[in-house]
Amino acid sequence: MTYVVTTPAFSGPIELLLQLISAHDIDILDVPLAPLVDAFVLVVRERRDEINMDELSEFILIAAILLELKSQRLLPGRDALDPDEEFVGWEERDVLLARLLELRTYAALADSFISHFERASRCYPRLAGINADFTVQPPDLLAGVSPHQLAEAYLKGIEEKPVPVVRLHHVTVDAVTVAETVVSLSQRLPSLGHVTFRALTLGIEARIEIIVHFLALLELCKLGYVSLGQGATFGELEIDWIGEEHSLEIGLVDVYEG
Numbered sequence: 001m002t003y004v005v006t007t008p009a010f011s012g013p014i015e016l017l018l019q020l021i022s023a024h025d026i027d028i029l030d031v032p033l034a035p036l037v038d039a040f041v042l043v044v045r046e047r048r049d050e051i052n053m054d055e056l057s058e059f060i061l062i063a064a065i066l067l068e069l070k071s072q073r074l075l076p077g078r079d080a081l082d083p084d085e086e087f088v089g090w091e092e093r094d095v096l097l098a099r100l101l102e103l104r105t106y107a108a109l110a111d112s113f114i115s116h117f118e119r120a121s122r123c124y125p126r127l128a129g130i131n132a133d134f135t136v137q138p139p140d141l142l143a144g145v146s147p148h149q150l151a152e153a154y155l156k157g158i159e160e161k162p163v164p165v166v167r168l169h170h171v172t173v174d175a176v177t178v179a180e181t182v183v184s185l186s187q188r189l190p191s192l193g194h195v196t197f198r199a200l201t202l203g204i205e206a207r208i209e210i211i212v213h214f215l216a217l218l219e220l221c222k223l224g225y226v227s228l229g230q231g232a233t234f235g236e237l238e239i240d241w242i243g244e245e246h247s248l249e250i251g252l253v254d255v256y257e258g
Contacts (some may be wrong), residue, residue, distance in 0.1 A: 003040060003059055007031050018062050037063060103114045176209050181216035189241045197237035
């Protein structure tokens with residue numbers, strides 16, 4: 001809420017009144033402050049539930065600034081005081097604060113140098129150097145190497161390196177596929193009717209074949225020819241054939257064998 005004031009020299013928001021006084025467009029001596037405060041107190045009493053603390057504190061701040069400006073104009077010997085000089089002290093304070101922080105930084109750096117100097121004072125450098133007759137001779141890298149050995153090393157370095165070959169003869173590749181297993185199960189399941197997955201894969205030792213059988217059952221379930229059920233968690237997977245044998249054989253030939 002913007003508080004509107006009415007004075008002989010101005011009528012409008014109190015924030016605008018402060019700006020006009022600061023810009024010397026209105027003389028602070030022409031603005032009576034007591035009626036402004038009394039009118040605001042009356043508004044606060046009438047609208048105590050509508051005015052929040054931010055609006056109240058903002059009015060108190062502006063009223064305090066106006067009161068300070070007017071008191072400075074009324075004090076003896078301060079008639080020529082420029083209201084803008086109030087902000088000069090704030091700028092000087094900021095400069096002094098920045099210089100204080102800068103001096104503290106230099107003081108901390110000086111303390112750091114002193115700490116380094118104290119640690120360095122406990123070190124004792126080696127004053128004795130190398131003897132005058134001491135000479136450093138690099139080793140002869142070709143000592144004991146014959147020209148024949150050097151030629152053999154050169155030929156070995158330039159010869160073509162064999163291409164590494166990865167041999168896969170020891171890797172067993174299972175040739176079973178999901179398509180073949182689907183066709184195989186479509187021929188076995190109609191005669192079995194109801195069977196468990198454990199009984200269906202009984203005798204199969206290769207893990208990949210068991211996995212392929214499970215994927216094939218999922219394909220048949222998706223096509224709507226078998227139903228899968230499990231009575232309990234981690235229980236037996238039960239399989240029931242619910243499709244027609246002849247229609248499935250024709251469909252599987254089209255889907256998996258082309």
